[in-house]
Amino acid sequence: EIVLTQSPGTLSLSPGERATLSCRANQSISNNYLAWYQHKPGRAPRLLIYSASSRATGIPDRFSGSGSGTDFTLTISRLEPEDFAVFYCQQFGSTPNTFGQGTKLEIK
Amino acid sequence: EVQLVESGGGLIRPGGSLRLSCTASGFTFMYSAMSWVRQAPGKGLEWVSSISGSGGSTYYADSVKGRFTISRDNSKNTLFLQMNSLRAEDTAVYYCAKAWLVRTGGMCWDYWGQGTLATVSS
Numbered sequence: 001e002i003v004l005t006q007s008p009g010t011l012s013l014s015p016g017e018r019a020t021l022s023c024r025a026n027q028s029i030s031n032n033y034l035a036w037y038q039h040k041p042g043r044a045p046r047l048l049i050y051s052a053s054s055r056a057t058g059i060p061d062r063f064s065g066s067g068s069g070t071d072f073t074l075t076i077s078r079l080e081p082e083d084f085a086v087f088y089c090q091q092f093g094s095t096p097n098t099f100g101q102g103t104k105l106e107i108k
Numbered sequence: 109e110v111q112l113v114e115s116g117g118g119l120i121r122p123g124g125s126l127r128l129s130c131t132a133s134g135f136t137f138m139y140s141a142m143s144w145v146r147q148a149p150g151k152g153l154e155w156v157s158s159i160s161g162s163g164g165s166t167y168y169a170d171s172v173k174g175r176f177t178i179s180r181d182n183s184k185n186t187l188f189l190q191m192n193s194l195r196a197e198d199t200a201v202y203y204c205a206k207a208w209l210v211r212t213g214g215m216c217w218d219y220w221g222q223g224t225l226a227t228v229s230s
Contacts, residue, residue, distance in 0.1 A: 033209075035216035037153075044112075044220035045153070050209055056218060088153055092214035096169050099153040
């Protein structure tokens with residue numbers, strides 16, 4: 001099973017700042033099949049990025065994904081107030097599909 | 109507009125059974141693989157089970173294999189999760205999710221429901 005470790009656990013930033021979230025796998029993810037989700041309390045998770053760097057439909061271009069193999073990054077170029085949430089990475093390159101433990105992005 | 113609405117959660121005693129439903133609209137249900145993903149209180153997301161569009165292929169996490177059964181009724185645009193022999197560690201919000209990209213190793217999901225809470229407790 002692929003274990004995904006996200007860092008930091010919590011990130012405190014202000015609107016307008018740049019956010020960089022990390023997701024590291026304990027083994028290489030096939031074809032970089034790595035997705036990122038945003039999750040707010042009581043809401044449905046939202047797909048942001050798939051296949052490491054492809055933005056999902058309707059996702060603003062301030063969200064970008066990068067990386068390959070075992071190291072992946074989600075970058076939010078300029079934080080908007082509505083961006084603060086918990087972010088999860090998920091790999092779908094091998095079964096079972098697994099998620100990272102999440103990074104909480106909070107307002108500083 | 110894609111909508112996924114889960115139902116069927118509730119309080120159940122250990123060893124009991126519960127059947128979750130997810131009613132879908134806004135897309136061609138029979139063409140989409142679907143999954144259940146859960147989130148235990150204070151924890152992260154955990155994939156539970158997936159099913160192909162036809163229902164002919166099903167997949168389970170080891171933690172639920174042999175106890176949970178995923179199924180679908182394409183004539184009613186509905187996804188199900190039959191949960192038997194429930195344990196306290198099955199307590200979670202259960203999300204229904206529509207597959208976006210399906211590959212040999214699994215899938216990611218572009219639409220999710222709001223979730224239904226299943227609580228296993230005596």
